[in-house]
Amino acid sequence: MLTMQLNKNKLMLRWLSTHSRRFHSTTRHEPRSSYDAVVIGGGHNGLVAAAYMARGGKSVCVLEKRHVLGGAAVTEEIIPGYKFSRCSYVLSLLRPQILKDLELKKYGLKLHMRDPNSFTPMLEDSSPSTGVPRSLLIGSDHSKTYQQIAQFSAKDAEAYFRYEDKLTSLVEALQPLLDSSPPNIHKLTSGSLQEKWREWRDAVKPLVTVGRRLNVDIPSFYEMITSPATKVLDKWFESEPLKATLATDAVIGAMISPHSSGSSYVLLHHVMGELEGRKGAWGYVEGGMGALSDCLAQSAKDKGVEIFTNQPVAHIESRDGKVTGVVTADGREIHASTVLSNATPHVTFTQLMSKGDLPSEFYDEVRAIDYTSPVTKINVAVNTLPNFLAAPNTPDNQPLPHHQCTIHLNCESTDLIHQAYLSAQQGEWFHRPVIEMTIPSSKDLTLAPEGHHVVLLFTMYTPYELSGGRQWDDVTRGQYADCVFDSIERYAPGFKESVVGRDILTPPDLERTFGLTGGNIFHGAMALDQLYLTRPTPKFSGSVTPVQGLYICGSGAHPGGGVMGSPGRLAALQALQRRR
Template structure:
């Protein structure tokens, strides 16, 4: 049993025991010796796969290694009385069809829609055209956006609406691709069956429809896919606070800078979602992100699926290049000819599969996949709402509109983001890291005691391994967290005194706790060489693996990371197709 440590206001460090569930299964079922399908990992994608497969008539078992389901979409009470969305922290990308098919509202999912969306306070006011400017706030109201941006640039205020409209058109054109398996270009045409050829042609037609729908936005789409985000933003805007705020969406969760070619796609990826029919909106889930996973699990279990926690898988069994079951860490053997892995490609194929099952060339290619992560997530319990100098609270603990959105700190200038990136490349971290701060308790009262709040800090850039090969010690982790807190204090004096406890997760911690290889929240870099028909690699782009009956259903498969659910659904569809 691993202890979880947190630091109190006085600086004392306490340990909370992690108490594991003793129930036979999440829904009280006993583990059987065989199932029609086994899902390795109870993250949201694995649970989506289970729900679809169970509905189709298969007897499905989900095996989660931790004490709680959800993977990275999880709620945990690390500091007593405070519920943290410990890894993922906002919802938008979950596909509308999954909402509908799995009846997630019926099964308990409630989302608080955020507006405004983004708030960038300035550490010191700027004087623009004789006027003092202290912050930038962006939301769904176009007129308010123009008013806010005009503080910095009237030209940008006019261009911003055009920029948003362009992104919306591109997202609308590409949206269907997120719900369909990619083209499989790895199998020669002559070797494909007639059914496979027909499927290829249908997918090619759908892809062509999306491409043709782009119309005059084709060049803009190509630029977003290939150019640095900084180049794209420079063409549109002149004010740094606006460019830097938008640039954060181009690098969030990725070990890239705004100057990295292809970083524009990450920006596009983060505007692909919707909440309650509102395109591009983001929301907080009542009860934290674990409530997303729980709603999906509720649906799967209601349909008859068995979900188990504390069941780490040690080995995937194969016979004659076919999946035959799994062996748990305690030696328990469970038989099945269909296995879906919600783990990363590295864990699935390099750790769980016995050696020599996959061809040597494929093993080599799997080892080359990029899992670099810049992220350190810090979850903080506070006894009062932060009070930002740029926009002071109306009363001592009043929740203001800007508390409800993503708050960007150290983001007044894109150069600061680039400098933080280069520090990480040298094995260290910046004194002014990029910080995305959210306060979900500003909308959701279930997360903290009255008047108290949970503050979630998504920070970068931090390397997996420090300079000279050093690992992250407890002292180093707290040193970095103190730097982050000092930065917040510069914007919101009194923040440090309000801290009740904190939970620090560096890239190695994210890997250890959640099984995220390299700490990468997307199960692998969202770069052009690891997208669509190359995700995770061309020979496995359609969720199948060379081992018959073994499928990849996590974010390492198309269309990638985020709490989207699409890889889980598409993998389940592929299983059902192969069983016909």
């Protein structure tokens, strides 16, 4: 087995030669000295914000520190011939209004829908009736899904569709909050009478709509956003394979257990999306997630946005409580009365700004934001499809339905997930880590050589800091990846032999590579104390900040993480409203 931590210089040269269109994002060689607005970071939210600002008639530039646009929504050929969605890897949460406003289909966005949506194989003796271990395959076909769940519990098979309907009704009730900014507590408490009235007026409209839609369902909603996922799931179901499969959505990307209070909200957050008009559906972007970022960039450029890669920002400039522009790492000053930061709140306020330019109370609140992350992403190139004992491949080795969805490994019970969480709390990884496997090349033939595949492993729980003072280095990365591969081998013998190369991104790697503080994919934990009115901080919710003209447009702002675009859109709308 070949373990690949490729030389960065060699990697850069290959990417520059084969994908140059991603880097030369504008015809200008360097930014001008002034714009109406500067966007820090060319992640998907930054590109959305830039496009909306330009749509509002402003001159805008985007400054991206990496050689490639997209932030965490990026495609990289890290192993020759294999294109990986290196960080984020599936699409659902992108707001329909953004897709429409920015005409992303016109710019070539192509989606591959997934159905079924989840597959959970078991580690058990072969079933007498089928000769293979059992597995759980869940999709939109009610009859087939009923039969799959009924293997474990007829009662659960009956309850499952009622459960889905309940989640759908709660999600539909919450939709207005995803597309509107929360009230700003600072203006409500210390603003002028006119500002207070405006904040209340703008905040009440979506809240009234939510309340009207919830109606008698308010108790269910309250339970859903405050309870442990296990409490909610135990009320609905009795079979562990089903409960554990559903519980993964309650913990994915979050350093919490299914037994943690509020984990049900994380579950709800992950079913808030839609794709091609189908509620809760997920899909693959053809060409990887970077293709979405390319479409966003092209839409922004056609509206006049100037985009520059390899342009890290060193400092955000302000004077007398107002933003005045930015200084790049090479010392270039770019003046702007509006700056939108796609970086995390931690990076924006503690690394790009001077402490003296911020109110001390606000600075302390930013430093208190929880960025704990459990995620290690492993991108794998393989020369054949994984062959699961519970669902053997066909002789021609063509993808089957279960290869095309999210494959849950070590998820036969919620206790397994909880044990993995407890190990991380001690600075260790569990011998059976939680693994979400996707194989986008099973649907998208552009990602790998014929007959080969890219396998994306979203794994948990891995601590940022290991016990005993150990560091994440080549040795510990390899040891953890070997542990993950050993688990996969038990479900799909031959997997390890099929590996062509791998790329391992622990929480510190995610922080270094993508600027994700703590390795947190949401730009801050999606906990109840860091949502809506308190995201990113209790007194400055949404995109506004204590510095006039400076806005947060990344996932650290409301409504939070995922490839949603809403934080970028809302930040731009706030900025445009201020400038009127």
